Amino acid sequence: MASPRRRSRRSPLLARSLVVVCVGLVLFLYYRPVKSYLSTSKEVSARQLEVRQLRAQKRALERRLALSTTREELSREARRIGYVRPGERLYIVKGIEGWRARQAAATRRAAGR
Numbered sequence: 001m002a003s004p005r006r007r008s009r010r011s012p013l014l015a016r017s018l019v020v021v022c023v024g025l026v027l028f029l030y031y032r033p034v035k036s037y038l039s040t041s042k043e044v045s046a047r048q049l050e051v052r053q054l055r056a057q058k059r060a061l062e063r064r065l066a067l068s069t070t071r072e073e074l075s076r077e078a079r080r081i082g083y084v085r086p087g088e089r090l091y092i093v094k095g096i097e098g099w100r101a102r103q104a105a106a107t108r109r110a111a112g113r
């Protein structure tokens with residue numbers, strides 16, 4: 001009768017050890033897939049943010065294109081980059097900011113008198 005008691009003491013210990021080993025094995029086997037899932041999830045979030053930004057940029061460019069198809073806008077853009085119409089002369093004026101500052105100062109002095 002002594003041997004059944006010894007077996008009963010060893011059986012719960014063996015069962016617990018077996019459960020711990022099984023849980024450890026399951027955790028070991030699920031580590032890489034879970035890690036891969038989390039990194040993929042972060043990558044998807046980053047890509048979705050990039051897609052949203054690119055869509056917003058596309059909408060802005062489409063609006064700009066729609067505006068730039070008018071003749072006035074094309075003319076304005078051409079003048080901004082230095083194009084002139086046939087027969088016109090291009091004059092480059094330097095020091096406009098200094099002239100404006102002097103004009104503003106002279107206006108203030110004249111108003112103060």
